[in-house]
Amino acid sequence: MGSRSSNRSDLERRALEIIINSREKGILQSELWRDLNASSREGSRISIKLEKKGLIKRRRELANGRWTYRLFTDRMPPRIDSIFDSPCVRCDDFYRCGYGGAVSPNKCVKLMRWILKN
Amino acid sequence: MSYIVDDDTLTKLADIIGGEDAVKIINVLKNSDEVTDEEIVEKTGVKLNDVRKILYKFYDHSIVSLRRTRDRKTGWFIFHWKLQTNQIEGYIKNLKLRVLEKLEIRLQYEKTHDFYHCGNSECERLTFEEAMENFFRCPKCGRPLQHFDNGEFIKKLQAKIEELRRELYG
Numbered sequence: 001m002g003s004r005s006s007n008r009s010d011l012e013r014r015a016l017e018i019i020i021n022s023r024e025k026g027i028l029q030s031e032l033w034r035d036l037n038a039s040s041r042e043g044s045r046i047s048i049k050l051e052k053k054g055l056i057k058r059r060r061e062l063a064n065g066r067w068t069y070r071l072f073t074d075r076m077p078p079r080i081d082s083i084f085d086s087p088c089v090r091c092d093d094f095y096r097c098g099y100g101g102a103v104s105p106n107k108c109v110k111l112m113r114w115i116l117k118n
Numbered sequence: 119m120s121y122i123v124d125d126d127t128l129t130k131l132a133d134i135i136g137g138e139d140a141v142k143i144i145n146v147l148k149n150s151d152e153v154t155d156e157e158i159v160e161k162t163g164v165k166l167n168d169v170r171k172i173l174y175k176f177y178d179h180s181i182v183s184l185r186r187t188r189d190r191k192t193g194w195f196i197f198h199w200k201l202q203t204n205q206i207e208g209y210i211k212n213l214k215l216r217v218l219e220k221l222e223i224r225l226q227y228e229k230t231h232d233f234y235h236c237g238n239s240e241c242e243r244l245t246f247e248e249a250m251e252n253f254f255r256c257p258k259c260g261r262p263l264q265h266f267d268n269g270e271f272i273k274k275l276q277a278k279i280e281e282l283r284r285e286l287y288g
Contacts, residue, residue: 017125020123021124021125073122077127078122078127078206078207078210078211079127080127080130080134080210080213082214082278082285083213083214084133088220089213089217090134095216098219098220099223104223105221105223105224105227106224106227111220111224115278116270116271
């Protein structure tokens with residue numbers, strides 16, 4: 001029983017991971033079960049459960065002449081792209097640099113290059 | 119259950135914190151419930167010392183949690199590490215807030231100063247006061263200093279600030 005329930009929660013976790021990675025576009029329910037090697041019955045049960053937990057949303061959609069659901073995340077995962085190439089986040093002085101600190105962003109050449117590159 | 123972080127974000131975050139090795143380590147953590155340092159070494163090929171250094175960096179930012187047990191045979195401690203995905207959103211938000219703060223400081227500085235430059239990309243810009251002190255000659259290369267238009271920089275700086283504010287406050 002314990003193992004069955006842990007398999008279920010593992011499947012739930014994997015399903016959520018795939019849905020999250022599909023971001024705004026979402027994923028068709030049928031595609032998801034194919035990726036997970038799950039039956040459509042098991043799949044529907046999990047997606048309903050995830051929706052009830054408020055983690056995903058299901059939207060009805062007509063695909064290849066059949067009604068199915070598109071699944072997508074209810075809460076958008078955080079994105080780091082806007083600061084990923086910022087020199088600040090990799091700078092040894094990141095936590096010291098600021099107003100009136102020993103290190104200031106005012107004269108930082110790397111910061112200027114980063115902004116001008118955008 | 120809070121698993122609201124996608125692979126791309128997780129990889130980039132690890133890269134920022136500890137580079138290529140950290141990415142390998144986070145991939146192991148992501149696919150395990152709990153894992154020991156030795157198991158990470160086996161799976162990644164990264165040296166034990168480096169694995170521990172990176173794990174402590176993650177730990178400092180609460181990205182991983184740590185549980186300690188004692189090996190009955192040797193008496194040594196065994197460290198069990200677990201990824202805390204629910205802490206990642208907060209950590210990223212904090213990084214963005216700190217970057218935003220720096221950009222706002224810089225914007226204020228750019229708006230309230232006049233700059234001079236010699237045209238040599240290896241030399242720094244000087245403020246009006248600094249240029250005066252140097253008789254409008256570059257202290258590094260000796261070339262005459264010309265007024266530097268920072269309009270484009272200010273525009274792009276404002277755009278980045280707006281982007282971060284939107285992400286942080288909607």
